[in-house]
Structure formats: C-alpha cells, structure tokens
Amino acid sequence: MMLTxxxxxxxxxxxxxxxKFEDLLSVDINTKVQILRKRIESLTISGIEEMIPTMNTLSVIYNPLMIDIQELQDKIKTIDLSDIKNSEEEKTTIHIPVTFADEYAPDIAWICSETGLTKNEFIDILTSKDYYVYMIGFIAAAPYMGDTDERIRFPRRKTPRVKVKKGTISIAEKMTNIYTLESPGGWHLVGWTPIDVFNCRKSPPSRLKSGYYVKYDPISKEMAENWSENLQSEWDEKWHQ
Amino acid sequence: MASIKCIKPGLLTTIQDKGRQAYQSMGISASGAMDKFAMRVGNILVGNPEYTPVIESAMVGPVIEMKFEGCVSITGANFSPKLNGDPIEMWKAIHVTPGDVLSFGRHIAGCLTYIAISGGLKIPTILGSCSTFIRGGYGGISGRALKAGDEIHVREPRISYKKLVRKKLVQRYILDYRENATVRFIWGPQDDRFTEESKEVFIHSSYKVSTQSDRMGYRMQGPQLKHVDSPDILSDYICPGAIQVPGEGQPIILMADCQMTGGYTKIGVVINVDFPLAAQCKPGDKIHFEPISVAEAQDLMKQRERFFYFLNKQNEALI
Incomplete structure (x- = not known):
C-alpha cells in the first residue's frame, strides 16, 4: 500500500x-501527528488505551488482550493523510505574560555579549513571533516550542543549573520552554512568567497543548510579582476569549 | 477512626497505586508502584480491588502501628517482616488489631516491599492517582515520602477480614527476586542505531545496577554499547521499562517515575511481566538481558492477566 x-x-x-513520521522537527510533520491522532480516535478502535503525540511520533498504548498488534497496524494503515492542509487545524494562540527583569533572566547578559545584541533587541526578537508547541512532555507538562530566531540559538549550557524556578522561560538550540516545576536545568534562562502553565490540581492540568501556539508578551517586574487572580482573568478576557 | 501510624519511615517509603497512565498524553509522568505484581497480589490477599493505594518501601522497611482491626499483607521484597516482634509470613493475609506494630528486620531478597491494608488507605487523588511523585511534589502525602508521625486513615473494607485471614498465594506463583536476574526485553524502537557487535555484547553480558538508581531510572554498569552514529533522536515517548542508552554507552532502565519524553536512543524495552523483576534489583545486583519477540511477551502477559482474573474472582465470591 502506497499510503503507509x-x-x-x-x-x-x-x-x-x-x-513514526520523517525524522524532522517541522510544523508540517507535527501537524500530521496531531491529525493522525484525531483520525485514529474517530475510528474508536477497541483496545487502544492512550495516544501520546511527540515531535514526529505518535505512540499508541494498547491492550494486547484486546487487540493484536497486526490488526492495530492494519486499521491505522487505512488512514489517508495526503489530503491534509495546514489550515485544517484552527490556530489557537496562548499569550504568556513574561518579565525580563535581570533577576529573572540571568542569561540575557551572556547572550548579549555573545551576539552583540542589546537587551531590548533580544527581547524584541524573542517576543516578535509566536511559537508552535511541538510537544508537551518531560515529567510535568513541559512545553517544547519553536522555532526561535536564528540569531538567538545556542547549545545547552555545559553545566546545568541545580535549581531553576518554576515559571522560568528558557531557550536552547531552536527551542523555547517554560519550567513547569522547580527543577535542575541546562537551558538558558531569559525570563519568568507568573502564570501557572501547569497546575496538578486543575483539569486539564496544562494550559498548553501540542499544536497550540504561544506568544510571549513582556510585562513589568512589578506586574509579574503582583500577579493575581484578577489580573489573570483580565488577561484571559483580553487574549483567550 | 481506623488508621495506621508511621513510627519510623524507613529509607524511602511512599504511597503508590496504578499511576497516572491516562495523563501521559498531557505530559505527566506515570509513577505508580514499581512492582505491580506485588501490589496487585497484596491487595487481592486483603480483599481490596487490585490497584488500591499501598505502601511501597525501598531497602529498609518502616515501623507502622495499626489503629484498626483488619488484615495486612506484605509482598514484594523480603525484609523479614514482623508483627509485634514475631516473624510473619509474606504473601499472606495477616490479622491485625489496634496497637499491633509492623516492623522489618534483615534484608533477604529484592529492593521494594509492599504493605497492603484491608479497606485501603484514604489518600486524595491527584491527576487520577494517589501515587506519590516526589519530583513533582504531588500525590500521596503532600508529594513526599512518609515520615514519623504521619497518620493515614483506612477505609471500610469491602470484605470482612474474617473471610480473608490465612489467605495466601501458592508458593510457586511467588516471583523469584534474584541478585542475578534474567530480564526479558524486546528490541527497539531504535536498536538499529547500535552496532551489531554492541547488540551482541548487550545480550551476552551482565549489567550491574549502580548506586545512582532511583524510581526514575536504574543506571547500569557493564560493557560499553556503541552507537552507529549519534545517541540522539528527536524527543519521543518513553515508557517505563524502556532501556535508554546515552552517549557514554551505559544503559539506563527507565522506571515508574521516569520522564515521559526523551531524546536518547532506546535499544529495547523490558517486557511487561518482567518489569517487576528488574524493579526488584537493588544497587549491586546484576541483570542479564534476554531478547524475546512481541508475540511471546504478549502470550506471557495474557497468562499473567488470566492469573489475576482468577485471583480477583475468588474475592468477588466473598463480597
């Protein structure tokens, strides 16, 4: 079969x-992963327990007592993805308020010295585009987003930090990420958001989903530090209605 | 109110159940009991549904005071369990009354012991599970290991202990936790990224569990494995049991609390029925990896589930 x-x-x-799709990090390929997931869902195949989309792979967790692996593959093979247009998915953009105050962005100074950019130029570059969420993963809904501008791409730090504050905005290679928990980390720290991107007590626990877009919007340090439920509702009303 | 009280916590004692499988698609680690065989049998022996939250304890068991009448069972690793100082049998429902103290002694075999309590522990559900996830700071008791003084309420049992006392698992079904374990696995999904020589080395050697092992992963030490080109892939899903090999060529078996995505090649995945055998290896123990086919592994899984089906059925008759 040609389609396979x-x-x-x-x-x-x-x-x-x-x-697994082609070995490439691209919005087109990731969109196919998302659409394949939806199309498998619509087949309601009994025996499928979970579907986990990642960058270029969809992992299907199945119960071998209910479905044979060959039968599962045969059913999935009938799905044709050749008709996919990128416009098929409605674009959802989540706005994330970010402070770039020095104490929350310890690596901007290094980035400026490496690139010759001023801090404001760096912030403009980082906040001027929206980022596609390729994958939600790691241990607690960390969003892997891209692609960042070529001028601000760097390998990960050689020595990871022992502790990175929850809510920290980071960059490495062509990706950007938000630390959803306090944890060790090797990415470059460039800002901080006061909003709960992940909250284990909420349903769903993550504000972001793979396939969404994220836009960083600069806010002042004072606003970030005094973020409240009121400000959150105003923010959501403004951007996410 | 019926409860248990932690007198001494042991080395690392947490509350675990089936875990957060259903939340992995939202980027959440699965967690859950490392040895689900021991957890399921333990619960069934005390009359509970098989995935009721239990206590999992690593290497050094806790001291726990019972403040209820019912039964408990100790399954998994053998740390010489005692009730009021007298040795008790494992894999068996043991009658307890208020004031009884459960403790442990000499380490005999395995790494993780399980305490199931009739009725089950009353623990809030977070993301569909009661399992403690220390790295995330949630689940179990405030996302942390048990400490002295913790008191946990025990639910009303669905089957009276009178019908369960002396119920035990037939000896030949008890898993054999060994210091030299053979663990079966399935090649892939990225075994083609390793040299043929390395794949031969992998299945003809033994790997030692290093001291840098925890509920996230067991780091192994043994002959170095070589990648054809690079150890990196585009990050994809990792299931517990996956054997990941980073650049330095030493395998890591991902365990219950593992990250659910990662960018290293995976040479193979431990089969479902042997995951408990790998989990019960303690630092210093050796694992020999033996490849089998998907079909063989699934036949073993079907046998295992049939076994649990019949065990559960016996309880249903008692309700």
Whole structure:
C-alpha cells in the first residue's frame, strides 16, 4: 500500500506501538501527528488505551488482550493523510505574560555579549513571533516550542543549573520552554512568567497543548510579582476569549 | 477512626497505586508502584480491588502501628517482616488489631516491599492517582515520602477480614527476586542505531545496577554499547521499562517515575511481566538481558492477566 509510506510502525515493548513520521522537527510533520491522532480516535478502535503525540511520533498504548498488534497496524494503515492542509487545524494562540527583569533572566547578559545584541533587541526578537508547541512532555507538562530566531540559538549550557524556578522561560538550540516545576536545568534562562502553565490540581492540568501556539508578551517586574487572580482573568478576557 | 501510624519511615517509603497512565498524553509522568505484581497480589490477599493505594518501601522497611482491626499483607521484597516482634509470613493475609506494630528486620531478597491494608488507605487523588511523585511534589502525602508521625486513615473494607485471614498465594506463583536476574526485553524502537557487535555484547553480558538508581531510572554498569552514529533522536515517548542508552554507552532502565519524553536512543524495552523483576534489583545486583519477540511477551502477559482474573474472582465470591 502506497499510503503507509507516510509513516512507519515500530513496536516499543509489548504494549506500545510507535507510529513514526520523517525524522524532522517541522510544523508540517507535527501537524500530521496531531491529525493522525484525531483520525485514529474517530475510528474508536477497541483496545487502544492512550495516544501520546511527540515531535514526529505518535505512540499508541494498547491492550494486547484486546487487540493484536497486526490488526492495530492494519486499521491505522487505512488512514489517508495526503489530503491534509495546514489550515485544517484552527490556530489557537496562548499569550504568556513574561518579565525580563535581570533577576529573572540571568542569561540575557551572556547572550548579549555573545551576539552583540542589546537587551531590548533580544527581547524584541524573542517576543516578535509566536511559537508552535511541538510537544508537551518531560515529567510535568513541559512545553517544547519553536522555532526561535536564528540569531538567538545556542547549545545547552555545559553545566546545568541545580535549581531553576518554576515559571522560568528558557531557550536552547531552536527551542523555547517554560519550567513547569522547580527543577535542575541546562537551558538558558531569559525570563519568568507568573502564570501557572501547569497546575496538578486543575483539569486539564496544562494550559498548553501540542499544536497550540504561544506568544510571549513582556510585562513589568512589578506586574509579574503582583500577579493575581484578577489580573489573570483580565488577561484571559483580553487574549483567550 | 481506623488508621495506621508511621513510627519510623524507613529509607524511602511512599504511597503508590496504578499511576497516572491516562495523563501521559498531557505530559505527566506515570509513577505508580514499581512492582505491580506485588501490589496487585497484596491487595487481592486483603480483599481490596487490585490497584488500591499501598505502601511501597525501598531497602529498609518502616515501623507502622495499626489503629484498626483488619488484615495486612506484605509482598514484594523480603525484609523479614514482623508483627509485634514475631516473624510473619509474606504473601499472606495477616490479622491485625489496634496497637499491633509492623516492623522489618534483615534484608533477604529484592529492593521494594509492599504493605497492603484491608479497606485501603484514604489518600486524595491527584491527576487520577494517589501515587506519590516526589519530583513533582504531588500525590500521596503532600508529594513526599512518609515520615514519623504521619497518620493515614483506612477505609471500610469491602470484605470482612474474617473471610480473608490465612489467605495466601501458592508458593510457586511467588516471583523469584534474584541478585542475578534474567530480564526479558524486546528490541527497539531504535536498536538499529547500535552496532551489531554492541547488540551482541548487550545480550551476552551482565549489567550491574549502580548506586545512582532511583524510581526514575536504574543506571547500569557493564560493557560499553556503541552507537552507529549519534545517541540522539528527536524527543519521543518513553515508557517505563524502556532501556535508554546515552552517549557514554551505559544503559539506563527507565522506571515508574521516569520522564515521559526523551531524546536518547532506546535499544529495547523490558517486557511487561518482567518489569517487576528488574524493579526488584537493588544497587549491586546484576541483570542479564534476554531478547524475546512481541508475540511471546504478549502470550506471557495474557497468562499473567488470566492469573489475576482468577485471583480477583475468588474475592468477588466473598463480597
């Protein structure tokens, strides 16, 4: 079948099937991952327990007592993705308020000295575009977003920091990320958001989903430090209605 | 009110259940009991649904005072459990009354012991599970390990302990936790990224569990594995049991609290029925990895689930 060439199947142990697209980090390929997930969902195949989209792979967790791996592959093979247009997905953009005050952005000074950019130029570059959420992952809904401007791409730090504050905005290579928990980290720290991107007590726990877009909007340090439920509702009313 | 009280916490004692499988698609680590065989049997012995929250304790068991009448079972690793100082049998429902003290002694075998309580522990559910996730700071008791003084309420049991006392698992079904374990795995999804020589080395050697091992992953030490080109891939899903090999060529078995995405090649994945055997290896123990096919692994999984089906059925008759 010609259609199967768009993705390949790989067993991951005895109860996960990986469906892998081309080895490229691209919005087009990731969009296919998202759409394939929706189309498999619409087939309501019994025996599928979870579907986990990542950058260029969809992992299907299945119950081998309910469905055979070959039967599962045969059903998925019938899905045709050749008709996908990028406009098929409605674009959702989440605005994230970010302070770039020095104490929340310890690596901007280094970036400026590496690139010759001024701090304001760096902030303009970082906040002038929106970022596609390729994947929600790691341990607690960390959003992997891109692509950042070529002028602000750097390898990860050689020595990771032991502790990075929750809400910290970071960059590395062509990606940007938000630390959803306090944790060690090797990315460059360039800002901080007061909003809860991840809250284990909310349903759903993450404000972001893969396939969404994220836009960083600069706010003052004072506003960030005094962020409140009122400000949050005003913000959501302004951007996310 | 019926409860248990922690007198001494042991080395690392947490509340665990099935985990957060259903939230992995939202980027949440699965967590849950490392040895689900021991957890499930333990719960069934005391009359509970098999995924009721239990106490999981690593290497050094806790001291726990019972403040209820019912039964408990100790399954998993053997740390010489005692009730009021007298040795008690493992994999068996043990009658307890208020004031009884459960403690542990000499380490005999395994790494993780499980305490199931009839009725089950009353723990709030976070993201669909009661499992403690220390790195995330949520689940269990305020996202942390048990400490002295913690008191946890015990729910009303669905089956009276009178019908359960002396119920035990037949000896031949008890898992054999060994210092030299053979753990079966399935090649892939990125085994083609390793040299043929390295793949041969991997299945013909033993790897030692390093001291830098925890609920996130067991780091292994042994013959170095070589990648064909690079150890990196575009980040994809990691399931517990995946054997990841970073650049330095030493494998890491990802465990219950592992990150759910990652960018290193995975040479193979431990099969579902052998995951408990790997989890029960303590630092210093050795693992020999043996490849099997998906079909063989699934047949073993079906046998295992049939076993649990019949165990559960016996309880249903008692309700």
């Amino acid at each position: 060439k768009q993705f390949t199947f790989h067993a991951m142990g005895d109860h996960v099937l990986n469906i």
